[in-house]
Amino acid sequence: MGFLSKIGNGFRKSAHFFRDGWLELKKVRWPNRKELVSYTLVVLTTVVLIAIFFTIIDSGLSELLRVILG
Numbered sequence: 001m002g003f004l005s006k007i008g009n010g011f012r013k014s015a016h017f018f019r020d021g022w023l024e025l026k027k028v029r030w031p032n033r034k035e036l037v038s039y040t041l042v043v044l045t046t047v048v049l050i051a052i053f054f055t056i057i058d059s060g061l062s063e064l065l066r067v068i069l070g
Contacts, residue, residue, distance in 0.1 A: 031039065
């Protein structure tokens with residue numbers, strides 16, 4: 001098998017990969033605007049709550065270390 005033949009096979013495999021990916025994307029059920037806004041609010045709320053939680057934990061541990069090392 002020659003060098004150019006191997007390159008041709010690589011391009012064909014790439015073309016099949018992208019075609020298959022495109023066909024899979026057509027099967028996806030995309031959310032509508034209302035669902036998208038709802039999901040976004042859930043994610044943002046979760047991120048904010050986790051950030052607050054870790055801020056409180058970090059402040060508490062920092063204060064504890066300050067008292068111990070005092």
